[in-house]
Amino acid sequence: MTDNGNHIRWFRDSLPYINAHRNKTFVLYLGGDALESLNLPNIIADIALLNSLGVRLVLVHGAAQQIDRQLESRSKSWDIRDGKRITTPELLQDIIETIGGVKANIEARLSMGLVNSPMHGSSIVVNSGNFVKAKPIGIVNGKDFHNTGSTRRINTDAICQQLDNGAIVLISPLGYSPSGEIFNLDSISLAADVATALKAEKLIYFSSEPGFRDQNGNVVSELQTINSAAMSMNSSEEYLFSLTSQACHNGVNRCHIVSYATDGALLEELFTRDGSGTQITRVSYEQIRKATPEDVPGIIQLIVPLEEQGILVKRSRELIESEVDQFTIIERDGLIICCGALNPFEAKGELVCLATHRDYRNGNRAEQLLSSIESRARTLNLSGLFVLTTHSAHWFIEHGFIEGDISELPDSRKSLYNYQRNSKYFEKLL
Numbered sequence: 042m043t044d045n046g047n048h049i050r051w052f053r054d055s056l057p058y059i060n061a062h063r064n065k066t067f068v069l070y071l072g073g074d075a076l077e078s079l080n081l082p083n084i085i086a087d088i089a090l091l092n093s094l095g096v097r098l099v100l101v102h103g104a105a106q107q108i109d110r111q112l113e114s115r116s117k118s119w120d121i122r123d124g125k126r127i128t129t130p131e132l133l134q135d136i137i138e139t140i141g142g143v144k145a146n147i148e149a150r151l152s153m154g155l156v157n158s159p160m161h162g163s164s165i166v167v168n169s170g171n172f173v174k175a176k177p178i179g180i181v182n183g184k185d186f187h188n189t190g191s192t193r194r195i196n197t198d199a200i201c202q203q204l205d206n207g208a209i210v211l212i213s214p215l216g217y218s219p220s221g222e223i224f225n226l227d228s229i230s231l232a233a234d235v236a237t238a239l240k241a242e243k244l245i246y247f248s249s250e251p252g253f254r255d256q257n258g259n260v261v262s263e264l265q266t267i268n269s270a271a272m273s274m275n276s277s278e279e280y281l282f283s284l285t286s287q288a289c290h291n292g293v294n295r296c297h298i299v300s301y302a303t304d305g306a307l308l309e310e311l312f313t314r315d316g317s318g319t320q321i322t323r324v325s326y327e328q329i330r331k332a333t334p335e336d337v338p339g340i341i342q343l344i345v346p347l348e349e350q351g352i353l354v355k356r357s358r359e360l361i362e363s364e365v366d367q368f369t370i371i372e373r374d375g376l377i378i379c380c381g382a383l384n385p386f387e388a389k390g391e392l393v394c395l396a397t398h399r400d401y402r403n404g405n406r407a408e409q410l411l412s413s414i415e416s417r418a419r420t421l422n423l424s425g426l427f428v429l430t431t432h433s434a435h436w437f438i439e440h441g442f443i444e445g446d447i448s449e450l451p452d453s454r455k456s457l458y459n460y461q462r463n464s465k466y467f468e469k470l471l
């Protein structure tokens with residue numbers, strides 16, 4: 042396929058993601074280091090692209106590097122206690138000035154629209170305001186943190202009003218107290234606070250690393266909130282992991298770590314199946330996994346009522362026992378609530394016995410199971426997945442299967458076809 046052909050295919054493949062992301066709220070974090078990256082113009086262009094695709098965007102920025110430089114140029118420095126910077130009243134003015142400069146710079150970049158630039162034609166409205174109420178950290182172990190503060194409340198109504206109007210909301214690491222004082226906030230944790238308050242779909246941190254790495258140095262594409270043990274993390278990554286885990290437990294659907302240095306890392310993470318960075322998800326109490334012999338009674342319990350109604354083909358216990366390793370199941374508190382099996386026939390795989398427990402239908406479980414069986418089929422180098430169905434044709438059509446003729450069945454499967462059942466044949470290429 043030509044390069045254009047690849048683009049066209051990529052663009053078509055991204056359609057389900059475009060639809061899934063539209064009208065969802067994403068909180069993006071750009072730290073002071075990311076804002077100095079050579080790749081920043083591309084990140085800004087990608088942010089403009091998300092905005093034009095209808096994603097509701099909140100941008101939280103940091104300014105640590107810029108503040109350090111400003112203080113150094115004025116021969117001033119921070120006092121740091123327990124890893125936190127102490128914002129004395131003497132430093133506060135420098136900090137406010139620097140953060141104001143960084144914010145204006147981001148606004149300027151989001152306002153660009155030169156012909157022949159990726160930003161041409163985008164007319165983005167960026168709004169910032171007093172969205173963050175803050176409180177002082179106070180005196181800890183005898184040390185006064187002065188104007189270093191923490192989040193007290195996020196004005197989600199005001200933010201949502203801006204998002205409803207299609208604006209990008211820009212939030213700086215400054216918060217205001219009801220008494221009119223200004224507090225310097227930890228921008229990394231502010232981003233998590235904002236995402237949590239908004240119950241955002243995604244919280245995305247741009248990082249110098251492409252994602253979290255395992256002990257062999259490989260970037261891990263998906264990590265559950267309890268799973269950091271097998272990872273190799275420095276203290277700032279541990280901090281980020283604990284913030285993202287907490288955010289996931291408090292209502293943010295997914296958190297992501299993506300590189301700010303690699304062109305396209307954000308788009309790859311959001312619009313491709315494998316992504317580019319690390320996605321952090323809540324531990325679910327439902328588990329999707331390959332079946333073991335101990336699961337046979339649970340599988341039988343799930344499928345027998347459907348066999349009795351003639352929806353599924355009858356299978357003997359012996360057959361299920363001998364083919365149990367072809368089954369994938371979803372288990373919830375010890376109960377098997379969804380199952381499906383992959384039977385390879387020559388270059389294709391037959392998806393059989395797909396069933397969800399009546400009480401757990403319409404929760405995308407069969408969809409998850411299908412996608413897990415598809416990856417299993419891909420690792421077996423199968424070219425397609427086919428299914429014979431009497432009752433669920435439309436479910437398969439809606440999940441990318443196309444009706445075919447039974448003459449397309451692999452030869453070794455044709456002889457087993459039951460003409461009395463008269464099932465329809467559907468296939469999905471992998």
Ligand SMILES: CC(C)(COP(=O)(O)OP(=O)(O)OC[C@H]1O[C@@H](n2cnc3c(N)ncnc32)[C@H](O)[C@@H]1OP(=O)(O)O)[C@@H](O)C(=O)NCCC(=O)NCCS
Pocket residue numbers: 347352353379393394395396397398401402403404405406407408409428429430431432433434435436
């Ligand atoms: C088909 C089945 C596995 C779907 O399980 P599920 O976990 O509820 O599936 P999902 O949550 O991923 O999808 C649910 C969606 O599919 C739709 N759907 C369910 N069964 C369908 C069918 N037979 N035809 C068309 N759409 C169907 C639901 O209405 C729902 O759509 P909505 O979200 O627009 O309301 C389940 O209904 C089942 O066990 N059916 C009986 C067994 C069966 O027919 N298996 C296929 C045999 S080959």
